[in-house]
Amino acid sequence: xxxxxxxxxxxxxxxxxxxxxxxxxxxxxxxxxxxxxxxxxxxxxxxxxxxxxxxxxxxxxxxxxxxxxxxxxxxxxxxxxxxxxxxxxxxxxxxxxxxxxxxxxxxxxxxxxxxxxxxxxxxxxxxxxxxxxxxxxxxxxxxxxxxxxxxxxxxxxxxxxxxxxxxxxxxxxxxxxxxxxxxxxxxxxxxxxxxxxxxxxxxxxxxxxxxxxxxxxxxxxxxxxxxxxxxxxxxxxxxxxxxxxxxxxxxxxxxxxxxxxxxxxxxxxxxxxxxxxxxxxxxxxxxxxxxxxxxxxxxxxxxxxxxxxxxxxxxxxxxxxxxxxxxxxxxx
Amino acid sequence: xxxxxxxxxxxxxxxxxxxxxxxxxxxxxxxxxxxxxxxxxxxxxxxxxxxxxxxxxxxxxxxxxxxxxxxxxxxxxxxxxxxxxxxxxxxxxxx
Ligand SMILES: [Fe+2]
Ligand SMILES: [Fe+2]
Numbered sequence: 001x002x003x004x005x006x007x008x009x010x011x012x013x014x015x016x017x018x019x020x021x022x023x024x025x026x027x028x029x030x031x032x033x034x035x036x037x038x039x040x041x042x043x044x045x046x047x048x049x050x051x052x053x054x055x056x057x058x059x060x061x062x063x064x065x066x067x068x069x070x071x072x073x074x075x076x077x078x079x080x081x082x083x084x085x086x087x088x089x090x091x092x093x094x095x096x097x098x099x100x101x102x103x104x105x106x107x108x109x110x111x112x113x114x115x116x117x118x119x120x121x122x123x124x125x126x127x128x129x130x131x132x133x134x135x136x137x138x139x140x141x142x143x144x145x146x147x148x149x150x151x152x153x154x155x156x157x158x159x160x161x162x163x164x165x166x167x168x169x170x171x172x173x174x175x176x177x178x179x180x181x182x183x184x185x186x187x188x189x190x191x192x193x194x195x196x197x198x199x200x201x202x203x204x205x206x207x208x209x210x211x212x213x214x215x216x217x218x219x220x221x222x223x224x225x226x227x228x229x230x231x232x233x234x235x236x237x238x239x240x241x242x243x244x245x246x247x248x249x250x251x252x253x254x255x256x257x258x259x260x261x262x263x264x265x266x267x268x269x270x271x272x273x274x275x276x277x278x279x280x281x282x283x284x285x286x287x288x289x290x291x292x293x294x295x296x297x298x299x300x301x302x303x304x305x306x307x308x309x310x311x312x313x314x315x316x317x318x319x320x321x322x323x324x325x326x327x328x329x330x331x332x
Numbered sequence: 333x334x335x336x337x338x339x340x341x342x343x344x345x346x347x348x349x350x351x352x353x354x355x356x357x358x359x360x361x362x363x364x365x366x367x368x369x370x371x372x373x374x375x376x377x378x379x380x381x382x383x384x385x386x387x388x389x390x391x392x393x394x395x396x397x398x399x400x401x402x403x404x405x406x407x408x409x410x411x412x413x414x415x416x417x418x419x420x421x422x423x424x425x426x427x
Contacts, residue, residue: 038397084377091374098358101340107360108337163357171378310362314336317363 002058002122002146004213005285008047011224028229033159036102044228049103050119051230052161056096057114057121061295063089065129066138074132081178082135088171095167099160115300123281124211126289127203133186133193137200139179141208141246147172148242149212152232161230180249187253194254201250202258206276212239214278243271340389341367343374345381353385
């Protein structure tokens with residue numbers, strides 16, 4: 001998902017827990033929210049910083065593939081819509097960074113870790129956006145997959161994270177629908193436009209399935225994260241739900257999901273589908289996807305070239321504060 | 333690493349005329365004026381408010397979570413503070 005393969009601390013049984021840890025787990029089991037200054041196990045805090053931080057980085061880096069098309073949108077209206085969508089993603093990043101900071105990590109530290117590669121962002125944003133139809137596919141599939149994961153996370157145990165998710169979910173539906181609207185337009189357009197839409201679906205289908213991360217049935221990390229309610233569903237559950245919802249949407253568009261094994265399984269009440277190529281996924285995670293270098297470079301450059309601006313505004317703020325102190329009434 | 337991080341601000345928004353300002357989240361900004369400008373873009377992109385307050389996070393004093401019991405439990409036994417504590421006969425009519 002936007003947070004993939006987040007490592008969490010080892011799982012403890014009720015007997016192994018300290019009385020504090022047991023009381024904490026009981027609060028979570030009662031669906032109480034945990035707030036920033038309250039006692040929490042160190043593992044809970046660390047895992048959340050990793051997860052929320054990775055989620056925030058994904059929102060920010062996720063602006064790049066779509067930002068690529070803002071100046072080339074086919075109409076002024078499409079341009080305004082895409083700009084608003086990308087601006088929302090910046091907002092999502094900011095809500096999430098603030099939530100992570102309540103756990104005792106600073107914004108600069110998070111930035112440093114993104115830029116050094118110590119923290120990751122979602123694999124999906126390492127794929128290029130080659131045509132305008134990709135703006136449709138990204139909104140429809142990528143935001144669609146993100147919604148699958150973010151909706152249940154509104155109920156997560158950590159208060160600031162849950163509130164950020166509620167705010168984000170309110171805005172996500174616009175993202176998916178504007179993407180699907182682009183796909184409808186293209187799919188009902190000229191044969192060449194329909195071909196572009198099909199090509200975008202072909203390229204984004206498997207990377208979208210990878211967003212949920214590899215199967216985590218036997219992972220201890222996800223068992224602990226699920227006990228803490230910072231992961232609400234298994235990766236496979238969410239992936240299945242995504243496929244079940246998306247296939248009929250593709251059919252409506254008259255487009256073909258690039259999976260010959262895809263069929264409705266009457267018995268299971270779900271679609272059977274092919275797994276993505278997990279080797280490709282691990283390569284992308286390691287930094288060897290088609291756009292990893294370009295994405296990180298863009299983020300580092302923005303950070304470096306914005307330094308004089310951040311420092312200038314800070315110096316100005318300090319100077320005017322000092323001036324106000326020296327002459328309290330003159331500044332009014 | 334930048335020389336000094338912009339300070340953190342808590343953002344409060346009045347959603348509609350007649351309502352209280354409510355805490356909506358926080359953000360970094362060099363000063364109060366920039367905090368308000370940034371809050372407009374971060375928290376009111378869909379007309380969520382008619383007024384914004386910003387307060388430096390460092391200036392907020394909070395009650396300690398560990399004192400939750402002594403702080404709030406005393407109110408629990410004062411059930412007579414609620415109108416339903418008193419039985420008023422139906423004949424009296426609405427009160
Ligand atoms: Fe987002
Ligand atoms: Fe989105």
